[in-house]
Amino acid sequence: MIRTRFAPSPTGYLHIGGVRTALFNWLLARQSGGSFVLRIDDTDAQRNVSEALQPILDGFRWLGIDWDEGPDVGGTHAPYYQSQRAESHVAAAERLLASGHAYRDYARPEELQQLRQQAERDKVAFVYDRRWMATDDEQARRFEAEGRVAVVRLKMPRQGDCVIDDLIRGEVRVAWASEQDHVIRRADGTCLYHLASVVDDHDLEITHVVRAEEHLPNTPRQVFILESLGYQRPVYAHLPYVAEPGGTAKLSKRKLKQYLKNQDFAALMRHGESIAERANLEIDSDTFNPVIVDFYREIGFLPEAILNYLLLVGWALDGERERFTVDEMTQLFSLDRVTKSPASFDPQKLLSFQAERMAELPIDERVKLVLPFAEKAGWVTSEADRQRVRAVTAAAGERIRVAGDILDFDFCFIADDQLNYDAKAFQKRIVGASGAIELLNGFAARIDSIQPWNAATTEASLKQYCAEQEVGIGQIIHALRVAVTGTAVGFGMFDTLEILGPAAVRTRIAAAVAKAQN
RNA sequence: GGCCCGUUGGUCUAGCGGCAGGACACAAGGUUCUCAGCCUUGCGGCGCGGGUUCGAUUCCCGCACGGGUCACCA
Numbered sequence: 001m002i003r004t005r006f007a008p009s010p011t012g013y014l015h016i017g018g019v020r021t022a023l024f025n026w027l028l029a030r031q032s033g034g035s036f037v038l039r040i041d042d043t044d045a046q047r048n049v050s051e052a053l054q055p056i057l058d059g060f061r062w063l064g065i066d067w068d069e070g071p072d073v074g075g076t077h078a079p080y081y082q083s084q085r086a087e088s089h090v091a092a093a094e095r096l097l098a099s100g101h102a103y104r105d106y107a108r109p110e111e112l113q114q115l116r117q118q119a120e121r122d123k124v125a126f127v128y129d130r131r132w133m134a135t136d137d138e139q140a141r142r143f144e145a146e147g148r149v150a151v152v153r154l155k156m157p158r159q160g161d162c163v164i165d166d167l168i169r170g171e172v173r174v175a176w177a178s179e180q181d182h183v184i185r186r187a188d189g190t191c192l193y194h195l196a197s198v199v200d201d202h203d204l205e206i207t208h209v210v211r212a213e214e215h216l217p218n219t220p221r222q223v224f225i226l227e228s229l230g231y232q233r234p235v236y237a238h239l240p241y242v243a244e245p246g247g248t249a250k251l252s253k254r255k256l257k258q259y260l261k262n263q264d265f266a267a268l269m270r271h272g273e274s275i276a277e278r279a280n281l282e283i284d285s286d287t288f289n290p291v292i293v294d295f296y297r298e299i300g301f302l303p304e305a306i307l308n309y310l311l312l313v314g315w316a317l318d319g320e321r322e323r324f325t326v327d328e329m330t331q332l333f334s335l336d337r338v339t340k341s342p343a344s345f346d347p348q349k350l351l352s353f354q355a356e357r358m359a360e361l362p363i364d365e366r367v368k369l370v371l372p373f374a375e376k377a378g379w380v381t382s383e384a385d386r387q388r389v390r391a392v393t394a395a396a397g398e399r400i401r402v403a404g405d406i407l408d409f410d411f412c413f414i415a416d417d418q419l420n421y422d423a424k425a426f427q428k429r430i431v432g433a434s435g436a437i438e439l440l441n442g443f444a445a446r447i448d449s450i451q452p453w454n455a456a457t458t459e460a461s462l463k464q465y466c467a468e469q470e471v472g473i474g475q476i477i478h479a480l481r482v483a484v485t486g487t488a489v490g491f492g493m494f495d496t497l498e499i500l501g502p503a504a505v506r507t508r509i510a511a512a513v514a515k516a517q518n
Numbered sequence: 519g520g521c522c523c524g525u526u527g528g529u530c531u532a533g534c535g536g537c538a539g540g541a542c543a544c545a546a547g548g549u550u551c552u553c554a555g556c557c558u559u560g561c562g563g564c565g566c567g568g569g570u571u572c573g574a575u576u577c578c579c580g581c582a583c584g585g586g587u588c589a590c591c592a
Contacts, residue, residue: 009592041592082592109590125520126588151590169523178521178588186590193592217522217587238523241586246529248584264529264543312530312541319532320540339531341524342585349530349542359555399554429552462551477551489553 002034003207006067007041007082007197010052013286014059014293016345017212017242017251020310024239025210026065027311027333037204038070040081043196049081059293063303064326069204077204082196085203089191092199092229093152093184101228102184104150106143107132127158128181152185154224162220167237167335169213174220182221198222202231210335213238213342214250237335240314243344251345253291265290268347275299275404279376290347300369300403302361305354313343323356355401367393369403379413388412388499395495411485412499416507421515425488429478430516436479437513439469443476444509447502455494462494483512 004025008018029036038060042049057071069075079085096102111132119126134140134150143150157176164172184195201209216238226233241250245262259265268290276283276298287294296306304326311329312322315338324332358366367390374380374389392412393400400406411419430436443465450461462480466473477493484505485496497505 007592011592044591112590120519123519172522174522180588183590188590190590192590197592212586213523214586240524243585248524250586309530314530316531318540322530322541343530346529346542352542355555397555401554425552472551474551481552487553491553493551 001207002029002032003037003205004029004034004210005037005039005201005204005206007039007200008056009041009044010049010056012052012055013253014056015251015253016291016293016310019059019063019065019293019306020242020313021210021212021239022060022065023307023310024315024333024335024338025208026067027330028208028210028335029068030330031333034207035068036066037075037077037206038067038080039200039204040071041193041197042081042083043086043191043193049083055287055294059297062297063293063307065307082200085196085200086191088203089196089199090185090189092195092225093191096154096184096225096228097152099228101155101224102152103130103155103181104134104140105130105132105153105181105183106134106140106146106148106150108148125178126180127177128153130155130181149187151183151187153181153183154221156181156221156224162223164216164219164223164236166216167235168240168338168340169216169238172216172219176220176224179220179224184225194218194221195225198225198229198231201234202226202229206234208237209234210237210239212241214241237338240339240342242313243342245345245347247344248342250342251291253289256289256291259291264347265345268351271402272299272404275373275402275407278407278410279373279404280378281376290345300373300405301354302357302369305357306350308357309350309353313345314339351401355398358401358403359398363390363394366400366403370400370406373404373406374413377407377410377413379410385413391495391499395491395499397491399491409490411487411490412496416504416511419486419508419511421482421486421512422488425482425486426512426516429482429488430512433475433479435471435475437516439471439476440479440483440509440513442469443480444506444513447506450502453498453502455492455498458497459494480509484508 006018006022006025026036028034040049040053053071060067067073069077070080093102097104112128115128116126132143132148133153134143140150156179160176162174162176164174166172182194183192185191219236223233243249244251244255245259245265260269272288272290272295275281276288281298283298284294288298289295293306307326307329308324311324311333315333317332317337370393371380371386371389380386380389389406392409393406396406396409399408430440443462446461446465450457462476463473466476478488481490481493481496482488484500490496500508
């Protein structure tokens with residue numbers, strides 16, 4: 001029975017790289033009928049754990065990554081907050097002390113600091129000579145009489161190698177001598193991550209530790225702890241990290257500014273900001289960026305698109321197939337096809353997955369996704385408005401890549417006198433196009449005769465008008481588009497006319513003609 | 519700096535000793551009332567040096583480069 005876990009610290013946001021790691025863990029559990037556990041690594045005494053945790057849980061829920069055990073859902077191995085398991089950590093530290101795998105160390109921080117600096121000056125690797133190690137109670141009392149307080153340190157081996165069998169990297173061999181006597185328990189009695197992590201993984205019966213490769217250098221000390229405690233080793237798999245756009249360094253939330261120099265990343269960011277602005281979203285400037293999952297939810301991405309994209313960051317089935325539903329990825333994922341090298345985050349490819357998924361959604365689904373954005377923009381106050389949103393969504397088709405893109409079609413919703421004209425297009429298609437104004441007026445004169453008013457009838461009427469005037473349809477259609485939408489680009493002209501209705505079309509043509517003659 | 523990991527077009531990747539393939543992006547053409555889309559075509563890659571071999575992107579060694587990590591953080 002496979003049991004995997006994802007163990008976030010409550011930081012207030014869900015990082016895209018973390019999602020990838022969680023996804024792989026989740027897939028592994030789901031495909032084998034095992035369990036996926038969410039454990040909260042909050043040993044670093046945070047103040048608002050629940051507040052900082054909420055965005056993470058919300059993010060996973062939105063993505064559809066559910067957990068069998070963990071916060072909110074509980075489980076047979078509760079509690080799932082590392083801070084609430086402190087007793088177990090302390091007991092483990094005591095056992096390590098008793099078995100001689102750890103020792104009480106009375107060094108003062110500044111003394112250690114000095115030794116480290118000395119080693120650096122001498123250009124030798126720092127190895128603590130354990131000079132403040134208490135070998136017995138009496139010595140401990142002597143140190144304590146000097147006002148010293150003890151931390152608990154691992155008494156690491158200084159001979160031989162630690163061999164880690166990694167499912168992704170193969171055999172990794174590290175000399176024990178290159179390891180430090182890591183502190184596992186602070187002077188205040190609380191325990192540190194490495195101890196806590198190993199003990200919790202054991203207590204939660206985690207079978208597969210699948211995590212980012214930055215943890216690989218931590219593994220020997222964890223192996224030492226768990227073997228000293230007599231635990232069985234989990235299977236290890238260290239994933240390559242998700243790298244920054246166009247680079248090879250680890251993707252980090254802190255380097256947003258730097259990523260904005262990357263064109264594709266900047267384009268995604270602008271895309272998001274423009275949606276947020278037009279939908280009057282209350283965004284948290286701290287988490288509204290493409291490194292954080294919230295960003296995608298806010299602007300209307302589909303969870304499946306994100307999961308599919310992330311699946312392919314560091315994993316490939318055969319190098320050909322790239323599209324997977326969640327069920328398919330659950331069935332087909334395997335750790336032995338995980339890549340060894342870091343993969344850089346590619347905003348364009350993510351968007352292309354998103355666009356594809358969005359395009360194949362039934363219209364009802366798309367309307368459901370798009371509607372909240374139209375509502376936030378203040379466009380929807382009646383059933384007629386809702387129908388119009390639907391009509392625009394259908395007409396826009398694949399132009400709506402993320403749900404928030406509905407906002408591109410504001411010309412269908414705003415009052416006629418609020419229309420903004422693209423100056424360049426207006427100049428080129430109306431002012432500067434000979435005969436454009438006459439043609440617009442001529443078509444406007446026929447509006448009343450078009451009944452019923454829809455895409456087919458407006459098209460027939462306009463074509464007939466063009467034939468009578470002996471002009472190509474292109475002669476009028478560009479001018480008409482600018483006149484009624486304000487821009488030179490958009491979806492089909494006749495869909496546009498149908499949606500706007502005869503009154504708006506007449507008013508807008510008149511306004512454009514007046515403006516052009518001014 | 520020590521230790522560890524990695525290196526196939528701009529990006530994600532396939533490749534398990536025999537003509538380096540796919541996807542995104544990019545470019546050109548076609549289609550449409552514009553845009554998007556779609557179709558066709560194109561551009562572009564095995565970090566370097568040795569070795570083994572008839573033959574190396576593939577196996578071995580070295581180097582270079584990139585990255586991760588070295589806390590009383592997680």
